[in-house]
Amino acid sequence: MKKFTLLLVVTCLALLGMSALADMSTVQIATDTATLGRGADSMMTNCRSCHSLKYVRYRDLTSIGIPKPKIDEWRGSESVDNPMLAVLADKDALQSFGIVPPDLSLITKARDGGMNYLYAYLLGYHNTSNGSVDNLIYPGTKMPDALGISSATTAAQLVDIHGKARDVTSFLAWAADPHAKERIRMGYYVLAYLVLLTSLLYLVKRMVWARLSTSDDHLTSWKK
Amino acid sequence: MSGRIINWIDRRFPFTSFIRDELTGYPTPRNLSYWWNFGFLAGFVLVLQVATGIFLAMHYKADVAHAFDSIQHIMRDVNYGWLLRYMHATGASAFFFVIFIHMARTLYYGSYRAPRELLWWTGQGLLLMLMATAFMGYLLPWGQMSFWGATVITNLFRATPVFGEQVVIWLRGDYSVGDATLNRFYALHYLFPFLIIGAVVIHLVALHAVKSSNPSGIDLKAKDNIPFHPYFTSKDLFGLGVFLIFFCVVVFFVPDSLSEPANSIPANPLQTPNHIVPEWYFLPFYAILRSVPNMVGGVVAMGLSVMMFAFMPALDRSSIPGGARYRPIYRVLFYLFVIDMVVLGYVGYQPPAGTIVVIGQLATIGYFAYFVLIFGLSKVEERWLVKRGLPPDVQALINAEALAKSSRA
Known part of the structure; x- marks a missing residue:
C-alpha cells in the first residue's frame, strides 16, 4: 500500500501542474492600501468608461482604505450602495465595439492564468508590421491599448x-475575492489550531492503544 | 435519577444495548491500518456537506436570472458566506477523494469478497448517488461550465433506445438546459443527500452484520477483536485531524485551485466554451466516454466503467486471503489499474486530438482488461500460490486462527 500512497501524491502533484499550464509571466500582486488605491484610480480613469464592476458597490471601497472624498468624486450623484457600473451604456458599447465589454468583477478568476492573464494582457499590446496595434495574449481584441504600452518609447514610461x-x-484581484486577505489570515490560525489538536489526538491514540498488551500479539509479526 | 430514566427507556427502546453493541463495544479487528479510516471520513464529509449546504440554501436563488448573482452575494455580503461556499465546493472534491481511497482499499485488500458482497453493492449504490448529487450541484452556480457540462451530460441520454429525445426533454424539463432544469436540479440536489444518509444507514447495517474486513483477509477470532471505543474512536479522530489539515489548506489558501475559470463567467447559451471539462472526479469516466467513437457505445462504456466494480465479487474467484497483499499477480494488476485511472483522468482533461485520443483508447481497453484479467487469472494465481506454499507468516496466522476453510488453501 506504500506504492499506492506514492501514486496518490504523484497524482496530486500532476493535478497541480495541470492547473499551472498557462505560459505567462507571473505577477506578484499587492494588498496594501497604497497599491489598491492607485489601482482603483487607474480603473476609474482607464477602464470604467467601458467596463463595469457590478459586484462591487462604492461603499465597499472604504474597506480597502480609499478616502471618502475620493469615493464621492467617483460616484457623482450615484448612491454609495449602488454597484459600480460602466459609464458607457451596453447599447452604445454594442454600437461602437460590436460587443459589450465584460464586467471586471471576476476577471482575475474568469480566465485561464487568472491574474497573470490580466497582467500579461494589459502589457501585451504591440505594433504590428502593418501599422496597427494588436495584443499578444488575445490577438484581435476589441479593447484599445488603455495603458499605452504600444506607444511607450522611454524606459521610464515602460516602468x-x-x-x-x-x-x-491588484485592485481587480481584490474585487474578485474581497475576503482573500481575511481568509488567508484566518487560515494560519485555523491550521495552527488543527496541528495542535491533531498532535494531541495522536498522543491520545497512542495512550489508548498502549493499553493493549502486545506480548501475545501474533498479529504484529506480519504487521507492516 | 438518570439511571431510572435510562431504565425506563431501555424497557421500551434498545438504547443502552444499541450503544454497547453497535457503537462502544462493537468488535473491530485490532490490526486495521489507517486505510480503514476513510469510511469514517466519508461519513464526516457527508455531514459537513449537509451542514454547509443548508446554510448556503438560505441565501441561494435557483433562478437563471439570479443564481449567479446570488452566489456572488454569498461570496461577498453574507457573513462568512465565502467560508461556507469554499467548504462546500472543496467538500465535494474531498468527498470523492475519500471515497476513491475507500474503494481502492476495498479493491486492494479484497474486502468485497464473501460475505461482504452486499456491503460492497450498497457502497456501489452510494457512489452512484454521490455522482448524481455532485453533478446536479455543479449546475447551481450557473456559470459557463455549469451550463455546458449539464448540457453535454443530459445530452448523453439521447442514447436511450426509442425514447432518447423524450428522455432528454424529461430530464431537462425543457428543450434546452434552462430555468426548469436549474430548479429541478436544485430540488434534487437538496433531496439526494438525505437519500444518501438513508443508504449509509443500510451500508452500516450491512457492515455490522459482517463486521469489518482486515488486512490479513482472514476473519479473526474474538480475542483479536477490540471494542470500537476507545480504540477506533481515538484512531478515527486522529485521522480526522490529519484530514482537516489538508482540507483547510485548500479551503483557506487555494480554494479556487479546483474550479474552472470558465465557471466565473455567467452561463451563456449562445457561447460555447472552447473546452468543456467536468470536475476532476469525473475525468476518467469522461475519458472513457470520449474514447469510444460511437455515441451510444461511449455512453454504455461509461456506464459500465462505473458499474464494473459491482462485479468484483464474481470476477475475483481466488480464495487466497488478504487481497493484493499475498497475491503478486493481483497486486500488479491493482497498481496498473490505478495508473490507468490516472492516465484516463489526464486524457479526460485534454482536448481530444492526436495522440491523446489513442492514449485514451488504450487506457480504456486497459480499464476493462483489468476486470477481464482478474476473472481469467485469479484461479490460475490461486493454484500457483497453493502449489508454491503461502508465505510462512500467513500460514502461521492461519494456523493460529485455526480456520479450517482457510488452512485448506
Whole structure:
C-alpha cells in the first residue's frame, strides 16, 4: 500500500501542474492600501468608461482604505450602495465595439492564468508590421491599448506602465475575492489550531492503544 | 435519577444495548491500518456537506436570472458566506477523494469478497448517488461550465433506445438546459443527500452484520477483536485531524485551485466554451466516454466503467486471503489499474486530438482488461500460490486462527 500512497501524491502533484499550464509571466500582486488605491484610480480613469464592476458597490471601497472624498468624486450623484457600473451604456458599447465589454468583477478568476492573464494582457499590446496595434495574449481584441504600452518609447514610461498594470491587477484581484486577505489570515490560525489538536489526538491514540498488551500479539509479526 | 430514566427507556427502546453493541463495544479487528479510516471520513464529509449546504440554501436563488448573482452575494455580503461556499465546493472534491481511497482499499485488500458482497453493492449504490448529487450541484452556480457540462451530460441520454429525445426533454424539463432544469436540479440536489444518509444507514447495517474486513483477509477470532471505543474512536479522530489539515489548506489558501475559470463567467447559451471539462472526479469516466467513437457505445462504456466494480465479487474467484497483499499477480494488476485511472483522468482533461485520443483508447481497453484479467487469472494465481506454499507468516496466522476453510488453501 506504500506504492499506492506514492501514486496518490504523484497524482496530486500532476493535478497541480495541470492547473499551472498557462505560459505567462507571473505577477506578484499587492494588498496594501497604497497599491489598491492607485489601482482603483487607474480603473476609474482607464477602464470604467467601458467596463463595469457590478459586484462591487462604492461603499465597499472604504474597506480597502480609499478616502471618502475620493469615493464621492467617483460616484457623482450615484448612491454609495449602488454597484459600480460602466459609464458607457451596453447599447452604445454594442454600437461602437460590436460587443459589450465584460464586467471586471471576476476577471482575475474568469480566465485561464487568472491574474497573470490580466497582467500579461494589459502589457501585451504591440505594433504590428502593418501599422496597427494588436495584443499578444488575445490577438484581435476589441479593447484599445488603455495603458499605452504600444506607444511607450522611454524606459521610464515602460516602468510606469508596468507599475500601473500591476496596480490595476491588484485592485481587480481584490474585487474578485474581497475576503482573500481575511481568509488567508484566518487560515494560519485555523491550521495552527488543527496541528495542535491533531498532535494531541495522536498522543491520545497512542495512550489508548498502549493499553493493549502486545506480548501475545501474533498479529504484529506480519504487521507492516 | 438518570439511571431510572435510562431504565425506563431501555424497557421500551434498545438504547443502552444499541450503544454497547453497535457503537462502544462493537468488535473491530485490532490490526486495521489507517486505510480503514476513510469510511469514517466519508461519513464526516457527508455531514459537513449537509451542514454547509443548508446554510448556503438560505441565501441561494435557483433562478437563471439570479443564481449567479446570488452566489456572488454569498461570496461577498453574507457573513462568512465565502467560508461556507469554499467548504462546500472543496467538500465535494474531498468527498470523492475519500471515497476513491475507500474503494481502492476495498479493491486492494479484497474486502468485497464473501460475505461482504452486499456491503460492497450498497457502497456501489452510494457512489452512484454521490455522482448524481455532485453533478446536479455543479449546475447551481450557473456559470459557463455549469451550463455546458449539464448540457453535454443530459445530452448523453439521447442514447436511450426509442425514447432518447423524450428522455432528454424529461430530464431537462425543457428543450434546452434552462430555468426548469436549474430548479429541478436544485430540488434534487437538496433531496439526494438525505437519500444518501438513508443508504449509509443500510451500508452500516450491512457492515455490522459482517463486521469489518482486515488486512490479513482472514476473519479473526474474538480475542483479536477490540471494542470500537476507545480504540477506533481515538484512531478515527486522529485521522480526522490529519484530514482537516489538508482540507483547510485548500479551503483557506487555494480554494479556487479546483474550479474552472470558465465557471466565473455567467452561463451563456449562445457561447460555447472552447473546452468543456467536468470536475476532476469525473475525468476518467469522461475519458472513457470520449474514447469510444460511437455515441451510444461511449455512453454504455461509461456506464459500465462505473458499474464494473459491482462485479468484483464474481470476477475475483481466488480464495487466497488478504487481497493484493499475498497475491503478486493481483497486486500488479491493482497498481496498473490505478495508473490507468490516472492516465484516463489526464486524457479526460485534454482536448481530444492526436495522440491523446489513442492514449485514451488504450487506457480504456486497459480499464476493462483489468476486470477481464482478474476473472481469467485469479484461479490460475490461486493454484500457483497453493502449489508454491503461502508465505510462512500467513500460514502461521492461519494456523493460529485455526480456520479450517482457510488452512485448506
